[in-house]
Amino acid sequence: EAGxxxxxxxxxxEKRQSVAFWCNPISGHATLYWYxxxxxxxxxxxxxxxxxxxxxxxxxxxxxxxxxRLKGVDSTLKIQPAKLEDSAVYLCASSPSGTEQFFGPGTRxxxx
Amino acid sequence: xxxxxxxxxxSVREGDSSVINCTYTDSSSTYLYWYKQEPGAGLQLLTxxxxxxxxKQDQRLTVLLNKKDKHLSLRIADTQTGDSAIYFCxxxxxxxxxxLQFGAGTQVVVTP
Numbered sequence: 721e722a723g724x725x726x727x728x729x730x731x732x733x734e735k736r737q738s739v740a741f742w743c744n745p746i747s748g749h750a751t752l753y754w755y756x757x758x759x760x761x762x763x764x765x766x767x768x769x770x771x772x773x774x775x776x777x778x779x780x781x782x783x784x785x786x787x788x789r790l791k792g793v794d795s796t797l798k799i800q801p802a803k804l805e806d807s808a809v810y811l812c813a814s815s816p817s818g819t820e821q822f823f824g825p826g827t828r829x830x831x832x
Numbered sequence: 833x834x835x836x837x838x839x840x841x842x843s844v845r846e847g848d849s850s851v852i853n854c855t856y857t858d859s860s861s862t863y864l865y866w867y868k869q870e871p872g873a874g875l876q877l878l879t880x881x882x883x884x885x886x887x888k889q890d891q892r893l894t895v896l897l898n899k900k901d902k903h904l905s906l907r908i909a910d911t912q913t914g915d916s917a918i919y920f921c922x923x924x925x926x927x928x929x930x931x932l933q934f935g936a937g938t939q940v941v942v943t944p
Contacts, residue, residue, distance in 0.1 A: 724874070726874075751929060751930060753930075753931075760936065761936055761937075762836070762920050762922070762934030762935050762936050762937055763875070763920075763932075763934050764934070765931055765932070768928075768929060768930075768931060770929055775929050776928065776929070776931060811874055811875065813875075815930055817930075818929050818930030819863060819880075819930065820877060820880070821877065821930065821932065822877065823867075823874035823875040823876070823877075824874050825872075825873055825874045826873075826874050
């Protein structure tokens with residue numbers, strides 16, 4: 721069974737630029753999560769989708785971050801404009817039921 | 833700061849047992865998890881325990897849960913160099929479709 725796919729794996733941008741990340745969850749998984757992991761910290765949930773609807777975006781900085789999940793499958797996370805403090809690894813995870821979450825390899829973002 | 837607390841570092845000799853400890857905050861958490869993260873990789877689900885259990889064993893891994901003290905531990909028997917990684921404890925947030933609260937992680941270094 722293929723795992724959670726993410727791209728790109730690495731991205732370097734300058735502050736105030738825009739960036740987008742893509743996630744393809746495990747087939748059949750209804751729930752999709754985006755996490756932000758700052759160096760030295762545990763992952764922090766940004767947004768959670770159930771099929772193509774948002775169930776929790778309380779920690780998403782909505783002035784600059786946006787996310788969508790089209791047709792309840794793939795998802796994109798966008799940052800516009802980026803700030804220095806957005807430098808982190810962005811992890812996507814999916815779950816069939818909410819009990820077990822399976823993570824992708826992440827996208828490492830560096831904002832200069 | 834993190835609601836889930838872990839010690840930051842553990843050094844262990846190859847062949848010995850490792851014990852990683854975690855304290856969590858929400859006594860109504862349904863599931864408690866251990867994830868492993870190797871350098872440059874996403875999080876790998878190692879094991880999880882349902883809150884009405886005291887212990888779960890899975891090959892070299894033993895999870896102990898003390899609900900009274902809100903304490904979770906992961907024991908790795910016969911620790912190998914491949915076990916060197918960061919280990920994250922996480923608790924499920926009740927009624928949240930699987931939202932997880934992670935600790936900051938414990939870096940385990942296995943020496944020959």
